[in-house]
Amino acid sequence: MTEPSVLVETHGAVRRLVLNRPEQRNALGHATIERMLDLFAExxxxxxxxxVILAGTGKGFSAGADLKEAKNLRDEAAIAAHAELMSRLLLAPWRCSRPVVAEVQGFALGAGLGLALACDAVFCAEDARLAFPEVRHGMVPxxxxxxxxxxxxxxxxxxxLATGREIAVARAAxxxxxxxxxxxxVAREAMGFASEVAAVPPHLVAALKALLRTAGSLDPEAAMEAARGANVAGKLTGLRAGASA
Structure with missing residues (x-):
């Protein structure tokens, strides 16, 4: 039986998604990306x-895009479709209403590191290799x-991005x-943090993530206006929850 490209584990209220292509260094191929997007939708x-926790089997988190698949993209439509699919994956943790934690062991490279950095928190092994090496493969990152x-x-x-040099974990921290x-x-710390935030009422976490997404792209006055709206909405939600209890 073929091993699934993503393993799914449930630990109480924490869902752990584990990239499972160790022979390909957990490269993000088309099927793996689609499976991850389906799992985020679920x-x-x-x-x-x-x-949610994102992790990888074998020696590392993810080496990034599947270069073998990328070399077979020979026309504009195929290239555009692949870019659209990958962009959806890299946005998935950011868009997810639940807190998403990356558990990085061994290496996180290219789109693999991009996926980790899209998470709300990244717990990274001190000896991990981190880099965006796209330019060294002749690609724009x-x-x-x-x-x-x-x-x-x-x-x-x-x-x-322009040098593709490795980023020392100490410097990344x-x-x-x-x-x-x-x-x-790393696994223990990631699970501990995920379990801690999983204990916070989900509607509060979802509201906080939505506010941070919005406020991060605004000037201070517009950000505060968004914060005021979130404050009012959060309190009204709490009142409604209390009334229905």
Whole structure:
């Protein structure tokens, strides 16, 4: 029987999605991406899931896009379809109403690192390899650019993406991209954090994520207006919940 490309584990209110293509370094191929998107859609429909963990089997988290598949994209329509699919995956943790935690062991490269950085928190082994090596493969690191730009600003994002150099985990932690953890404790720390936020009422977490998504792209006055709206909506939701209890 063929192993699934993504393993699904349930730990109470925490759903753990594990990339499972170890021989391909958990590369994000077409079928894997579609499966991940289906699983995120299922999570949105499952009221019992309050938090999500993304992880990888084998020696690392993910080496990024499946380069063998990418080499077979020979026309504009195929290239555009692949870009659309990958962009949906890289937005999935950001769009998810549940908190999403990345558990990074071994390596996270290219779109694999982009996927991790789209999460709400990243627990990363101190000896992990992190990089956006797209330029070294003759590709523009386009789809990963928004997430790294939002986190570190133009100058640093340009340096990281234009050189393709590895980012030391200690430096990534200094830039607040990841939380560095001894390798043997990464899974435990990720699960502990996910379980902690899973205990928060889901509607509060969903409202907070929605506010952070909105406010992060606004000027201070517009951000505060969005915050006021979220404050009122959150309190009204709480009142309605109390009235129906």
């Amino acid at each position: 999570i949105e429909r499952d009221a019992g899931v309050h938090a 386009a789809l990963v650019a928004p997430s790294i730009l939002a986190r570190v600003g133009h100058a640093r994002a340009f340096e990281i 200094e830039w607040e991209l990841v939380k560095a953890v001894p390798a043997e404790f």
